[in-house]
Amino acid sequence: MTEPSLYPCFLGPYGENDALLERLVVEFLRDHVYWRRNLYPEDPPAIPTRAAQQPAFQEFEARLRRELHTLSASLKRSVPFHSPRYLGHMVSDLLLPGLAAQILALPYNPNNVSDEAAPVTIDLEIKVGLQLARLLGYVSDPEQDGCAFGHLTSGGTLANFQALRLALALKCFPVALRAAAPPGMSIPEDDMQAFRLTPAQAIDLLVGWQGWLSALEPQDRVCWRKKLEAERIEQLGGVRFFATHPELAPPVVLAPVTAHYSWSKGMKMLGLGREQLVLIPERGMRLDITAFEQTLRDLDAAGASPLLAVAVFGTTEFGTIDPVHELVALRERRAAQGKGFAIHVDAAWGGYLATLFRQEDGTLRSLQSMRAEFTSFPSANTHAAMAALGQADSITVDPHKLGYLAYGAGAFVCRDHRAMELLTETADYVFTGAAPSGYFNRYRKLGQYIPEGSKSGAAAAAVYVTHRVLPLDHTHFGQLVRQTIRATEAFVARAEQFAREMRSRLRVCVPYPPDSNLVCIAANPAGNLDVTVANAFMRQIHGAMSMDSPVPLVPLQNREFFGSTTTLREEILGTQDMHRILDELGLDTCSMRADDPRSDRLLILRHTLMNPFIIDDENGISYIDRYFEYLSRRVALLLPAKPSSSTT
Incomplete structure (x- = not known):
């Protein structure tokens, strides 16, 4: 069941929390303006109050509004990451605390490289x-x-x-320290030993070097720092560093x-x-x-x-x-x-x-x-x-x-x-x-x-x-992540049910049990042995769920779901796992050909289950069930059932 504590976390698939976000944005925009007005109240306003009535101001505002309206209209063709129907890549709706905080901080324009540019x-x-x-x-x-x-x-x-x-x-610092040879410090005996220290040992050596430096007079400290810097890979570059240490x-x-x-x-x-x-x-x-x-x-x-x-x-x-x-x-x-x-x-x-x-x-x-x-x-x-x-x-x-x-x-x-x-x-x-x-x-x-x-x-x-x-x-x-893991387990169970339902038309499998909230599905028309044909079929399935559709201006509402694909390749999986998956799908292992770009890998559907409202308990809707019903309809269109033969 969806945790009620998650309801205020997002703007929501339906924009349900618009009033909350609007209150926050308006409140803190006003707060920012008050800060500006009260920072140096003795300074007069540089932009006169009558400026808004001037023709140049009005022309600028008209151009600004026109371009923003154009942008807003164009953005309506964006991918609806916020929707429970989006099951594609690793992105979802934005958490309201982060969205509001980012909007709040933007007018201050802090540059986080120095406290001079971003003290807060x-x-x-x-x-x-x-x-x-x-x-x-x-x-x-x-x-x-x-x-x-x-x-x-x-x-x-x-x-x-x-x-x-x-x-x-960290790998090269101990070698540089050996080359600088500070007297009295305990350093590795040779370059190879220095090069093979663990990061923790290299850090200990760095701390020892800093302690050794601190005991020197300031002028000597500067000299020794320069001597070490001259030996470091960051100064010499890789070519000179390894030429200087030929055994490495x-x-x-x-x-x-x-x-x-x-x-x-x-x-x-x-x-x-x-x-x-x-x-x-x-x-x-x-x-x-x-x-x-x-x-x-x-x-x-x-x-x-x-x-x-x-x-x-x-x-x-x-x-x-x-x-x-x-x-x-x-x-x-x-x-x-x-x-x-x-x-x-x-x-x-x-x-x-x-x-x-x-x-x-x-x-x-x-x-x-x-x-x-x-x-x-x-x-x-x-x-x-x-x-x-x-x-x-x-x-x-x-x-x-x-x-x-x-x-x-x-x-x-x-x-x-x-x-x-x-x-x-x-x-x-x-x-x-x-x-x-x-x-x-x-x-x-x-x-x-x-x-x-x-x-x-x-x-x-x-x-x-x-x-x-x-x-x-x-x-x-963790409540948010927990919701997505439960959705993942429900998705896997529904995929297994889908595989049973489609057995006469389609061979389906989940290639690997998921470790997180990302699930892949592999499929192949029943009776087909050729990877090329299976890939062509999966491209047809995915085509209606992709923003890369051949008709990019098709309204978003005409796409019932959004998904992504990836591929399985023998050089990644290894022969044993690749053959296991091909066998589960009823594909001939010999049909996967390294010299043919249509069949050198197996195309599969990839689903990222980030949206916490994929299972909508409030309205009794499971978008997982709806997705597999959608897939069933797509399969029926692409693989119509063969009429049963009858005798007279």
């Missing part, structure tokens, strides 16, 4: 980082040395790039084959190159730890070193969750052998799923207590992966996905904030004075640590206020 919202962003750190299992008390740190980004792509930057800085080779990044394409982008941007990205096979659409371990052995034999291992907590295409706990255990075993590497979890999609796992005090809920609320969620592996998030070195999470906030609001969170010192970039006109002490004071110069040179403080206000109104635990924000 930059503090909110630092607090958002701590809110997310607590959710993900990191230390979130700024008074502790190893406290986590997080900041917002435009999206998961930039957060993943930040993870690469930090991992490379550029490190590789290990990611599952289902990883987001941002990792390829990041490797290119960082100068490591796409060749240094090694994609690991999957088993059951989740990272294959056995294959991962074998890849590490292959790297050992080649004298190569891993930089970063990526696990995905909610894949973009399938919503599946990699075994983070197994990856962490493998990292610990390797660290004991002097072969350290970092772990980054790309939880852009699944990060807010963690709200279901958190008690109000921040502790982890037991698997048993969670299982009592659902049919099968979470699996033991999903629960174990969630419990291990706090042992990853960094995590990406997107508030603009399962956090129900406006684009762009991604986030990067690292386990130990002290590592961020390696990313510092200074500019006198933005960042003035000596480095301040204290956690909050340090990061109020946020632009020193992040990739962006300008960023919206309004987005930080939106995320912070949302987390305050809906704390990140299972009794608050």
Whole structure:
């Protein structure tokens, strides 16, 4: 049953909470105007009250209204993400607390790179980082040395790039410190040993270096800092750094084959190159730890070193969750052998799923207590992966996905904030004075640590206020996520019923049991053996649900539902899983041809079940049932029943 506490959270599919949003917007717009009028009341108004009667003013207003009306009319062709009929990509209606907070903050136009440009919202962003750190299992008390740190980004792509930057800085810093050779410091014996330290060991070395510097006279401190900077990869660049240390080779990044394409982008941007990205096979659409371990052995034999291992907590295409706990255990075993590497979890999609796992005090809920609320969620592996998030070195999470906030609001969170010192970039006109002490004071110069040179403080206000109104635990924000997981379980059950109902016309299967609120369906006309024919059929099914329809100006109301597609490929699934799915659909495995773009992969329907009103208890409507009734009608049109033969 829909939780009544969710009713005021959104504007609503029918605009039900328009009065609430209107009151909030008008109240705080007036409040902003009062602030302007009372800031320097002795100053006269620069725009005279008679200005509105002047022809130029009226002409401007007429043009403005015309363009806004044109824009408003055009936007009516937008995708109706707010509707329970939208089952496509990772977007839904926006939470009212975030929407209202963002609208409230926009006229102040804070730029969250420095407290000079955003004295209020930059503090909110630092607090958002701590809110997310607590959710993900990191230390979130700024008074502790190893406290986590997080900041917002435009999206998961930039957060993943930040993870690469930090991992490379930590990987190469110990080598640079060896080259600088500060006397009296305990440093690794050779470059390879230095290069293979764990991130935690590199941070300890960084802290030791800072302590060593603090004991020097100011002039000597400056000299030694310059000496170290001259040896760092950030100064030399990759080519000179590795030429200076010939026994080392550029490190590789290990990611599952289902990883987001941002990792390829990041490797290119960082100068490591796409060749240094090694994609690991999957088993059951989740990272294959056995294959991962074998890849590490292959790297050992080649004298190569891993930089970063990526696990995905909610894949973009399938919503599946990699075994983070197994990856962490493998990292610990390797660290004991002097072969350290970092772990980054790309939880852009699944990060807010963690709200279901958190008690109000921040502790982890037991698997048993969670299982009592659902049919099968979470699996033991999903629960174990969630419990291990706090042992990853960094995590990406997107508030603009399962956090129900406006684009762009991604986030990067690292386990130990002290590592961020390696990313510092200074500019006198933005960042003035000596480095301040204290956690909050340090990061109020946020632009020193992040990739962006300008960023919206309004987005930080939106995320912070949302987390305050809906704390990140299972009794608050988790109520929203719980509703979508229940919808997911209902969707899977209805898909299985649909498969039984359609058996004479259509072979249907759910290729993988979902780990989150994303479900895929594969289908093939009964009796068909050819992947090419199956793909053509699925394109027809999806065509009426896509905004990429050949007739783009068809009214939205003529589309009953909105969905998305993805594909299954043997190089991602592996031969065994690919053949299993083809067999379930009655397809000939030989009809999948790597040299034919029509049949080198299997097209499937992809459904993201984010909208909390997909099951509308208030009106006794299940949009899940309606969706499968719609699919049944589509199938009947495309595959009319054959008349039964009769004898006379």
